[in-house]
Amino acid sequence: MRWIRAAGRGLLAAAVVLAGYAGLGAPAGEPAAHTGGRGPVTLVTAGDLTDYLDPVLDDWNRTHPGEEATLVELPDSADETRAQMVTSLRSGSSRFDVLNIDVAWTSEFAAAGWIAPVDPGRFPLDSFLPPVVDTATFGGRLYAVPYVTNAGLLYYRSDVLAAEGEEPPRTWAELERLAKEVAPRHGLEGYAGQFLPYEGLTANVTEVVRSAGGSILGDEGARVTVDSAPAREGLRFLTDGVREGWIPEESLGWKEEESRLAFQQGRLLFLRNWPYVYAVANGEGSKVAGKFGAVPLPGPDGPGVSVLGGSNLAVNTHSRHPETAADLIAYLTSEPVQRRVLTEGALPPVRAGLYSDPELVRDFPYLPTLRRSVLAAEPRPKSPRYDQVSLVVQAVVHDAMAGRQTPRQAVARLARELGSIAREG
Numbered sequence: 001m002r003w004i005r006a007a008g009r010g011l012l013a014a015a016v017v018l019a020g021y022a023g024l025g026a027p028a029g030e031p032a033a034h035t036g037g038r039g040p041v042t043l044v045t046a047g048d049l050t051d052y053l054d055p056v057l058d059d060w061n062r063t064h065p066g067e068e069a070t071l072v073e074l075p076d077s078a079d080e081t082r083a084q085m086v087t088s089l090r091s092g093s094s095r096f097d098v099l100n101i102d103v104a105w106t107s108e109f110a111a112a113g114w115i116a117p118v119d120p121g122r123f124p125l126d127s128f129l130p131p132v133v134d135t136a137t138f139g140g141r142l143y144a145v146p147y148v149t150n151a152g153l154l155y156y157r158s159d160v161l162a163a164e165g166e167e168p169p170r171t172w173a174e175l176e177r178l179a180k181e182v183a184p185r186h187g188l189e190g191y192a193g194q195f196l197p198y199e200g201l202t203a204n205v206t207e208v209v210r211s212a213g214g215s216i217l218g219d220e221g222a223r224v225t226v227d228s229a230p231a232r233e234g235l236r237f238l239t240d241g242v243r244e245g246w247i248p249e250e251s252l253g254w255k256e257e258e259s260r261l262a263f264q265q266g267r268l269l270f271l272r273n274w275p276y277v278y279a280v281a282n283g284e285g286s287k288v289a290g291k292f293g294a295v296p297l298p299g300p301d302g303p304g305v306s307v308l309g310g311s312n313l314a315v316n317t318h319s320r321h322p323e324t325a326a327d328l329i330a331y332l333t334s335e336p337v338q339r340r341v342l343t344e345g346a347l348p349p350v351r352a353g354l355y356s357d358p359e360l361v362r363d364f365p366y367l368p369t370l371r372r373s374v375l376a377a378e379p380r381p382k383s384p385r386y387d388q389v390s391l392v393v394q395a396v397v398h399d400a401m402a403g404r405q406t407p408r409q410a411v412a413r414l415a416r417e418l419g420s421i422a423r424e425g
């Protein structure tokens with residue numbers, strides 16, 4: 001459900017971000033309206049998978065008169081959401097107080113000065129899964145608080161593999177063999193991920209490159225490391241798939257939802273996607289409910305590497321109410337709300353303890369696999385110009401997957417184009 005409420009704001013004086021930090025906390029018990037940095041706030045987020053947030057914010061609003069939080073939902077796609085946030089932040093607008101930003105954008109938003117540094121002492125970072133904290137850090141400072149995490153998983157049709165006496169693949173070679181030989185026998189396509197040119201493709205590319213032991217950028221964007229044999233091997237996995245027909249050409253136009261639907265309609269043997277698919281594809285209207293499993297992504301010689309997805313909560317540098325904004329972030333990352341993120345939102349929480357909670361593991365049996373995948377996951381390339389880096393990665397690899405360039409040519413072009421971004425940066 002999508003709903004946008006305009007933020008009703010008074011003309012309160014702009015609040016100073018105390019000591020450079022959002023969220024030093026105002027003295028307890030002071031009336032909100034008269035305290036610097038306190039008042040109504042907006043929470044802006046991509047518009048998908050947000051139904052559970054309505055009751056979560058209703059609970060906050062009941063206990064925080066004068067500091068109500070209003071949800072502002074932007075488009076579902078990561079790229080469009082980013083574009084709208086950036087337009088607003090660039091103009092210096094205070095319309096968005098708390099921003100639910102993709103983990104991939106933290107460096108760009110921090111380097112541009114759009115989000116305020118966060119006081120690490122204010123949030124229980126020790127109780128989060130360790131890699132998620134890194135996604136909120138840039139230049140040695142914390143700029144956001146981890147909220148939802150994500151790791152790519154390999155979904156497979158357990159009914160089909162069982163009928164063939166096969167195990168889920170652990171290597172690319174095994175996946176290719178099953179996708180080439182077994183899938184057609186069952187009238188299925190082999191493998192798909194998110195291959196439309198947008199942020200999802202960058203995530204898929206980063207995974208294959210990291211799984212082969214390579215990387216795209218180093219030193220927070222200052223060094224280009226992509227020109228390597230592992231990067232070529234990673235790209236080859238994707239380009240071979242399309243050329244040999246075990247990755248359907250149609251998937252070059254798929255984002256998360258299109259690929260989930262194809263899997264859910266019983267058209268694919270294997271799918272790379274995020275954990276939300278587990279709950280949805282087991283739900284009503286799914287042809288594969290109870291007929292699939294999820295394992296860590298395969299790599300060239302054994303388990304591969306997932307990118308770390310998810311989102312962090314950050315405070316707009318121009319927020320008029322940064323104290324309330326920081327309190328809202330503390331609420332959204334508290335244990336009870338993090339539990340609801342999973343049970344009501346089907347999204348992976350950042351609090352480590354929830355992954356071994358017996359009741360939750362019973363209801364969400366993929367939690368241990370997910371925990372392993374998140375702990376082994378790698379962040380996307382960090383760069384103050386991440387948007388441009390991502391656009392180059394998407395365009396070049398999409399061309400290669402469409403057969404217009406070899407992996408060797410594609411990697412050379414990546415090195416060239418990323419090099420000029422790094423030099424300008």
Ligand code: GLC
Binds near residue numbers: 150200309
């Ligand atoms: C998911 C991930 C996010 C990623 C996006 C790509 O939302 O959580 O990190 O950038 O997918 O489409």
